[in-house]
């Protein structure tokens with residue numbers, strides 16, 4: 001069983017469009033939406049939810065103003081500036097470390113464990129899918145990603161599925177690290193912009209840091225052919241493999257509006273390009289190229 | 290006033306909006322790049338860097354001449370970042386939040402802290418404007434400490450434009466929490482709409498005054514407009530889907546410098562934000 005993660009340094013480069021197309025093209029895969037922060041894959045895959053699990057988040061402190069003796073210790077010791085002059089906890093700033101609870105001489109602090117989100121096992125027209133919805137203003141997205149990936153692996157093993165396609169998140173922080181550790185390859189989908197190039201560089205460094213083979217494709221390549229060239233040359237220098245370009249094509253948005261994977265939508269230059277990239281990626285995963 | 294510019298989804302044009310607002314700002318203004326995992330503002334603003342410093346988080350260090358392996362530190366740690374073995378205390382730095390609970394809990398005072406570098410903050414100027422940027426080191430999982438450092442650096446004086454990271458979880462919260470206004474940039478597509486809904490839920494949970502700017506207007510469908518109308522969210526600007534803007538962006542050029550006819554759009558947007566903040570202040 002192979003695992004392929006699709007990421008983009010910057011979001012909005014067409015990563016989910018590519019993932020959905022791959023899901024349609026692969027015939028024996030499990031999909032894992034690990035972009036738990038802004039999960040969009042379900043908009044195209046229309047999963048029917050089979051299992052539903054809640055995901056526990058971190059702790060959040062609250063202070064009971066009746067019990068508080070205004071000694072100020074909690075505020076002094078909290079390293080996250082989460083307690084204000086009136087000894088009220090800013091839930092958004094609180095990291096749930098419990099220091100205020102530990103120092104409070106009056107037992108005025110309560111720590112509660114909130115539900116941070118849900119994760120699901122679903123069926124789609126392209127096979128099983130594991131996905132999640134993180135409630136807003138929550139942390140621990142890396143843990144949720146790990147949970148989604150683990151379940152996807154179990155399903156792949158039980159069903160004899162050959163491939164797990166992971167839709168990763170943008171950036172280089174904890175959810176991305178969780179998305180790409182231990183995969184067989186990471187496909188970075190980028191755009192021919194200065195920002196795209198800069199972000200790609202950081203993701204390739206991250207992939208190298210975790211020893212994951214990297215593949216690169218450039219979306220909307222014709223928007224700035226000079227930048228595309230520079231990106232291709234640069235990725236190869238960094239040891240990544242260039243697997244193709246996708247032209248700017250309004251069909252991509254039309255397919256999204258129709259809630260169809262690009263490869264299910266009418267023939268278009270973008271569709272052709274994505275299919276070609278899929279063939280290349282599959283050969284690389286199978287060790288044939 | 291501090292204005293944060295955010296989007297549920299990446300790549301919707303947050304940075305484009307932030308730098309163009311900076312370029313049309315009449316008075317003292319600072320751009321603060323809080324997208325510390327992938328900061329891009331620098332590519333457009335080409336700042337002159339006046340200085341930079343390392344951003345660190347405290348990491349506990351155990352003194353084995355004092356430690357009795359009692360396990361109290363492990364019990365105190367809410368992040369499961371400590372394992373106490375018969376002859377060693379392991380601290381998993383990627384899980385540690387640097388909260389200091391273990392230091393307080395140790396009865397032998399065996400734990401001290403060292404500063405562990407996780408990124409850096411650079412500051413300087415770009416034209417008349419100030420520039421501050423946070424950069425997370427590759428391989429580091431937690432960006433909020435770097436974001437908080439950038440926020441401390443810029444303070445609250447003048448106009449501060451915060452370029453927030455994408456998403457709705459902890460890094461974004463660190464960037465937008467306690468700002469005076471949050472502008473949500475989106476695209477008029479189903480993905481854009483879905484992620485906008487998450488971003489709206491976030492700013493509502495934080496009680497932040499907010500409005501929407503639509504980028505690449507004309508592309509896609511009317512879903513975002515319908516949603517904003519139904520929810521009573523103001524759309525303060527619509528930036529047209531113009532290939533020339535995309536090309537300027539691709540090469541690291543600012544839209545208002547390349548296409549001066551866009552200036553009024555961003556001037557109007559900035560004024561509208563100022564008026565919304567002033568109205569709230571007066572209320």
Ligand code: SF4
Pocket residue numbers: 060061077078079080081082083089093094095096097098099100101
């Ligand atoms: S739990 Fe930690 S972060 Fe939250 S308020 Fe208490 S001390 Fe501050």
Ligand code: SF4
Pocket residue numbers: 063067068069070071072073074075087100103104105106107108109
């Ligand atoms: S430590 Fe306890 S008693 Fe003291 S200010 Fe905080 S909540 Fe109140």
Ligand code: SF4
Pocket residue numbers: 351355356357358359360361362363373378394395396397398399400
């Ligand atoms: S609490 Fe202190 S003495 Fe006890 S195991 Fe931890 S470091 Fe050692």
Ligand code: SF4
Pocket residue numbers: 097349365366367368369370371380384385386387388389390391392
């Ligand atoms: S500083 Fe906080 S998070 Fe880090 S090991 Fe100590 S208790 Fe755990």
